[in-house]
Amino acid sequence: xxxxxxxxxxxxxxxxxxxxGLLLVSVYFLPIWHISLDAPQYPEGLGMRIWIDKIxxxxxxDLQNINLLNHYIGMHEIVSESVPELLFMPYVLGFLIFGAFxxxxxxxxxxxxxxxxxxxxxxILGMYDFWRWEYNYGHNLxxxxxxxxxxxxxxxxxxxxxxxxxxxxxxxPSWGGIILFVSLxxxxxVIWSEKRRIDVTK
Amino acid sequence: xxxxxxxxxxxxGAATAALASDAAKRVYVAPGEKDEVYAFLSGGFxxxxxxxxxxxxxxxxxxxxxxxxxxxxxxxxxxxxxxxxTTHGYVPWDDSHHIEASMTDGKQDGRWLFLNANNxxxxxxxxxxxxxxxxxxxxxxxxxxHASPFATENTEYLMAATRFSVPIPQAxxxxxxxxxxxxxxxxxxxxVDPKSGRLSLELQILVPGFDYDLSHCGxxxxxxxxxxxxxxxxxxxxxxxxxxxxxxxDYILAFNWVRAKQCLDQGKASNFGGExxxxxxxxxxxxxxxxxxxxxxxxxxxxxxxxxYMPTPKSPxxxxxxxxxxxxxxxxxxxxxxxxxxxSKLMEVKDKPEHRSGTIMDxxxxxxxxxxxxxxxxxxxxxxHTEFDGKGYAYTSCFVSSEVVKWELGTWEVExxxxxYYSVGHLSIVGGSSKDPYGKYLIALNKITKDRYLPVGMELxxxxxxxDISGGKAELLSDFPTVGEPHYSQMIPxxxxxDKAAKIYPLEENKHPYxxxxxxxxxxxxxxxxxRVYMTQIRSxxxxxxxxxxxxxxxxxHVTNLEQDFDIPHGFAVGGAPEMPNLLIMPGQTRTFKWxxxxxxxxxxxxxxxxxxLHQEMQxxxxxLP
Numbered sequence: 001x002x003x004x005x006x007x008x009x010x011x012x013x014x015x016x017x018x019x020x021g022l023l024l025v026s027v028y029f030l031p032i033w034h035i036s037l038d039a040p041q042y043p044e045g046l047g048m049r050i051w052i053d054k055i056x057x058x059x060x061x062d063l064q065n066i067n068l069l070n071h072y073i074g075m076h077e078i079v080s081e082s083v084p085e086l087l088f089m090p091y092v093l094g095f096l097i098f099g100a101f102x103x104x105x106x107x108x109x110x111x112x113x114x115x116x117x118x119x120x121x122x123x124i125l126g127m128y129d130f131w132r133w134e135y136n137y138g139h140n141l142x143x144x145x146x147x148x149x150x151x152x153x154x155x156x157x158x159x160x161x162x163x164x165x166x167x168x169x170x171x172x173p174s175w176g177g178i179i180l181f182v183s184l185x186x187x188x189x190v191i192w193s194e195k196r197r198i199d200v201t202k
Numbered sequence: 203x204x205x206x207x208x209x210x211x212x213x214x215g216a217a218t219a220a221l222a223s224d225a226a227k228r229v230y231v232a233p234g235e236k237d238e239v240y241a242f243l244s245g246g247f248x249x250x251x252x253x254x255x256x257x258x259x260x261x262x263x264x265x266x267x268x269x270x271x272x273x274x275x276x277x278x279x280x281x282x283x284x285x286x287x288t289t290h291g292y293v294p295w296d297d298s299h300h301i302e303a304s305m306t307d308g309k310q311d312g313r314w315l316f317l318n319a320n321n322x323x324x325x326x327x328x329x330x331x332x333x334x335x336x337x338x339x340x341x342x343x344x345x346x347x348h349a350s351p352f353a354t355e356n357t358e359y360l361m362a363a364t365r366f367s368v369p370i371p372q373a374x375x376x377x378x379x380x381x382x383x384x385x386x387x388x389x390x391x392x393x394v395d396p397k398s399g400r401l402s403l404e405l406q407i408l409v410p411g412f413d414y415d416l417s418h419c420g421x422x423x424x425x426x427x428x429x430x431x432x433x434x435x436x437x438x439x440x441x442x443x444x445x446x447x448x449x450x451x452d453y454i455l456a457f458n459w460v461r462a463k464q465c466l467d468q469g470k471a472s473n474f475g476g477e478x479x480x481x482x483x484x485x486x487x488x489x490x491x492x493x494x495x496x497x498x499x500x501x502x503x504x505x506x507x508x509x510x511y512m513p514t515p516k517s518p519x520x521x522x523x524x525x526x527x528x529x530x531x532x533x534x535x536x537x538x539x540x541x542x543x544x545x546s547k548l549m550e551v552k553d554k555p556e557h558r559s560g561t562i563m564d565x566x567x568x569x570x571x572x573x574x575x576x577x578x579x580x581x582x583x584x585x586x587h588t589e590f591d592g593k594g595y596a597y598t599s600c601f602v603s604s605e606v607v608k609w610e611l612g613t614w615e616v617e618x619x620x621x622x623y624y625s626v627g628h629l630s631i632v633g634g635s636s637k638d639p640y641g642k643y644l645i646a647l648n649k650i651t652k653d654r655y656l657p658v659g660m661e662l663x664x665x666x667x668x669x670d671i672s673g674g675k676a677e678l679l680s681d682f683p684t685v686g687e688p689h690y691s692q693m694i695p696x697x698x699x700x701d702k703a704a705k706i707y708p709l710e711e712n713k714h715p716y717x718x719x720x721x722x723x724x725x726x727x728x729x730x731x732x733x734r735v736y737m738t739q740i741r742s743x744x745x746x747x748x749x750x751x752x753x754x755x756x757x758x759x760h761v762t763n764l765e766q767d768f769d770i771p772h773g774f775a776v777g778g779a780p781e782m783p784n785l786l787i788m789p790g791q792t793r794t795f796k797w798x799x800x801x802x803x804x805x806x807x808x809x810x811x812x813x814x815x816l817h818q819e820m821q822x823x824x825x826x827l828p
Contacts, residue, residue: 061766
């Protein structure tokens, strides 16, 4: 085990790690998550994108229109400013990219494992945080709202689709999220291939 | 006998039903599906333009152009009332006949439509992004702007000619002087800015005092020319019905607009009087009304080669140029043939003295046979207008015999008679007046419709009929009632327009001087006896929501709709307001409701366009203090 942890990784895998670092840079420019709302009265659909540092509509005015719909049920207005996590998320991503470059310069397997753990921990924390925001938005409704449906909550799904009144809400990773998953996959592949090289030489 | 009768009746009925159900399928557009073609129909005496889907013939919209429209406040509010300003004052109605589509290289380009106003000579530009009237220019030195607005191949110019010849400049002369040459007509060249579409009057040409009826401009080889029909070459001024129907031939005026422009550039046109208004509606701002005066006027004698008369039987009405630009088809209201002139022959003979039979005001009259390409013999009674399918066939409407006649260009043989119900005027084929017809549908625009629909009092619905012309034989598919008299139409393939249609006015681009973009800026500002209310609307409330003014105040409600969602206009109306109707304010738009505060009391104001679940709650109060 110790042999694997301290092993210097191959040139090919080293380049893959560099690739992960560069790939992760694109996450600054791509949405991580996407929530879409479909309803008969919105034939073109409404959507929201969650980026590393902001929340926007899928088209320029979607967020404003989602908020206008939500105000009937007393949901708080969704604005980037109300989510403080978005302030430090770019730094967390920067830390991951920094880690990739460090691993490229100091190519040891244990650093790759550290990277995997970082992504998994951040992923779990991120998803939990996302769920918590969804829960709060969906449950903490203004009691003075024009429409109050007793017992009704409007929490969108964490992953997948859900019917809420006549609206189908779907929540899936977007390109940025997919890149995070792909990065994780590449790192796991690197460990697997290093392990395999040890096994072959034995 | 009864059995036979029944059997015959059933058989016949079944055949009709089968045909009807087949036609029904071809015009059926299922829920959620879209029509293939936009049809823009002028509203005749309604002064408006209406938008239909083809083949379903569903009415989508009425675009107000020359007449006020209480439904959305066009012509009433502070933003649009300047659009209807003329030298005669504010004219809130007109009689609009001909729709022209903007073209590039002779093909529809889906940017603008143009419409004429006959009564108070004007010409309008409608933007096909917003489907709104953006500009109206008045035509001076004209009485009855009928032969208008016909565009040149690249929409360089729109042509406009006088229907009623009058003394130019206007003067009170004895009416019998009409036949002594005191009455004149004009042909106007209105320049269209290729980028912005802005209109300007570049040149007028003084022409003999006939009645100029219709026009079409050339294409391809005849690019430089436009053709105008004229009637009453007799210059009758009493019982014109008889007096103007005496001559066996009247004229099509062939006008070389490129030559006219040359003569203008060479300084051959002189300064002439004439005042006119030009009204322009910038995007989401109040209309700007400018009063302009003076035009450049060209006399045909000073510009040889600018005009020729082609004799055409008898009281010609329509003049239509085929897609190749070679054939100029005349529609003689009282003629028994459809005469077709050849552009090539016109070019060949126009300057040869042996082909001339005289001159009028120095305009050469050519001999009828010299420019004739052929005649369609005995086609029908009262041939009027012709459109082309792009496959070598022409379709001519016949008013008196109520039919559409299909005939072949070149052979001049009639192929088919199609009955029309009843008294057809103009025809329209998709792209049929352009270089590139999309010859699938034809509509016959009927002037009189008897007993086709449920009776609704003395005035029966105006109507149009849809034919499929894609196969060998044209077939009637359906008929449908229309708004006003459906005078002329342009049909445009949907794919050219639908994706370009604007959905909202972006709030950040709103440059209206009284716009506010945030509820926080909503306020009431008093300036002496004038009160300005800077108001916002969003589902489902107004800000400010309670207002106090004093009796006699002039109150301007500058209302901005903060929505940025497709199809969420809000309405605005004040109870009992005597001078203003409703306003419909589009998402991101600012419009102004002017109100003279009446006697003290409480006056409700509310949203009139059902906007949301709480639309009915979108209502507030104004208190008028003594």
